Amino acid sequence: MRISRRQFGTLATASAAGLMVPGLAQAQSATGMHSFAAPAPGKNTHPLLAKRDQNAILARIQGLMKRDGVGALVIVKPENVAYSTGYVSRFAYGPGVPAGSQAAAVIPASGNAQLFINLMESDDAPRMTDDVDVTAMPGFVFVDDGTPESRQERSATIDPLAGFKDALAAAQDMASDGKIGIEKGSLLAGLLAYLNSQVPEDRSLNSEDLLYEARLIKTPWEIDILRMAAQHAERMMSRVAQQLEPGMNALVLENMIRAAGWAEDKEYSMSNMAFQIGIGPYWGVSGSNRNYEIKQGDLMRIDGGGTHFGYISDITRTWAVGGSPTSKHEEIYDALYAGFLKGLELLKPGVKMSEMYAEVRAEVEKSPLLPTYARGHVGHSISLSPLLEDHPLFAPGFDVEFEPGMCVSLETSYMAAEGSYAPGPYNIEDSFVITESGYDRFTTVPDSLVWDGSLTTQ
Template identity: 25%
Template sequence: MSNPPTGAAAELELDVGRLRRERYAKLQAQMAADGLDALVLLHGPHVAYATDCLPIAADATHVSANRPVAVVLADQSQPCLLGGDPNGLDVDPHPAVWPDIDEGAADLGAQLDAILGQSAHGGRVGIDLMTGAMRRTGVLSAADITDAANTMAAVKLHKTVDELACIHQAQVRTSAAMATVQEALVPGVRRSELAAVFLRRLREEGIDANMIDVIFQPMARRMADGPRTTTGHLAFPTWSGDPVYAEGDLIWVDAGSDYHGYASDFGRTWVVGRPPTPAEQRCFERWLAVMDASYEAIVPGATFAEVCAAATAADAAHQPHGERPWMPHFYLVHGVGIESAEMPFLGTDNGPDFDAANTLEPGMVLVLEPAIWDDGTGGYRSEEIVAITDDGWIPLGGGHPYDPFEVPT
């Protein structure tokens, strides 16, 4: 069985200029393929993809109030950035706009008309979002509007080497912060104290963008004692207030932060103040077996269904009802990049036909997050990230220990 994978990704080095050039070239090519004259982007990660103006890790209401807007014109050598901080970016800067209020949206409309020129009148324009104020003030009402989501999904599916470097860095730094948090996990500590350590340590690791309210969820040992769910299965990750942890509590950990606009995804299972019981350790070993089978199945050209089948077979002896070793509201695998969860998704409620029709391709990034549950004992869940290469995969981040669980020798 496997220790957490380590290796090749440590050699990835972020070249910001190359990151920007390669993404912008992909965007231009995809716009041509989609027949777009212009892209107008308001969703923060999309703006970052086009301009490298990084999203702000603040409450949604603040982020949207005076959000930067990116405009990409076909065949133009650099994007327009409305608002944001253009210093050091390869962009054509324009004044800030406030798209959530009617006066600001009207300003945005006027700027877009000037930037788009003839394309604002009948041109094919992809846009990802409009605020109510933009609808009220008739922004781009004369353009042939289409959804930018498909264009963005296509460009971000396969990562460039610099995108891999960013995800790797995000994961390494999040893991380093979590190592300190785990030392602070003792009986009597509160969730807020662990969050405080995590947020301080993230900044000390050079990350100022924490993207999700960090999760240290105490798991009820029996599903029936936990929250009720629509699936009849586990509730995770939930809002859980500020619990005080006691010896023997089973804590499922989940965190995500951004490095240069790319997300980490840290998942581990911890036990408070004592080693795992033999039953808890057995859950971990089942989880390792599922991971090993998944790693084995992850090759370019494999269908999503083949990976799901391999993972399921590895735990089949423990599943009298044929259940799959992951939470039914989630997946065996999700992608990660400018979003904390993006394509590819393996084993979701998109169903078996979807999983059979889609294949792994070089440049995709996979977060494996199987979860094992033994009702009455509890369960085990961790996450690992790999990037598909031409002939297999490499780990991103990686090497974070599974303590207090022991990998069998």
């Protein structure tokens, strides 16, 4: 269902006034209720999340632990807690929340994962996970289960180390003679000091690389979710391209993109959106609204997408508003697209990511307009990183070879400021999964700046 400019103006005005929430925009734009099967007894989880294979993901982590002599892992980064247990903690992702203070997971060398969660989330986590043991961290919220223990007086001040202490104690019990792995680079000083006071230095190791490696090869369920997320982002961008017209004020862009995102969430699986925009002469990524009248031929860029069960989407669409790009804009886009096509040729098992970077850069630099394409990378892995770009990168020094089961985004990005040949925001980006013979494409970027969003409207 399309939203007319009049309807969108009404929705945007109401949203700006605080009268609407994104879910309402989604409900009002839907063509009808989607039916889902009733949940299994004792469960109240999304039917897609119910298909997640916890055992397959745990086996991958534990296989790497065995290889590296790790007896137990303490996981504190929110995205890795989500990866290892399937539970996305709303508290752990909050701004300014130290990693490990609101959610942590402990992975033994064998057996179930153990999740330590904020008391406020202890109703959600057991029902939304499978084969995960859940322990509630102390909290000031009053959860009455009829027992005297639940009705004890609570302080408004709680120990921010409490959950981490319990997780570390559990890991010490599980580790036996093995080492304890932990993402040391993610710990603030207080948590790191406590770790060092409890675990001898020769018994602990930094597990960040192990978890990056674990996340690199996806299970079939993860591939399906990342494909769904990318295609949702593509539909969202298509909807915006169909609605955006010269003469609009760029102030509407943020609301327009968010309304389109919720409207296209046909699976009811998106939890939030993260995107960068550029319009006309503005190529910055702050996300702030701009009081600027959009002109015929202005370049529009949307980069990013929604988050589904913790898994992100990261594609980009760049087009000329009104379908009238200048010849200079077309020349730049063509040079970047040539580099993107070169990347497609190399997107297959056995090719090193550093080689991909060199070949794509060399192809772009064949254009006299871009003799130096000083871009730090031309792609990256994708999974659960809230920063969208997961390691490893398609960049110098990353000699990781593509393998079947990797999910990646290939991109040729270029921010042209005033003083360049054709100022404006550019990026060409799609997502893929590597297969035995090459790649499976999740989305298809336009080969031209003349695009009206009609590629994906279903």
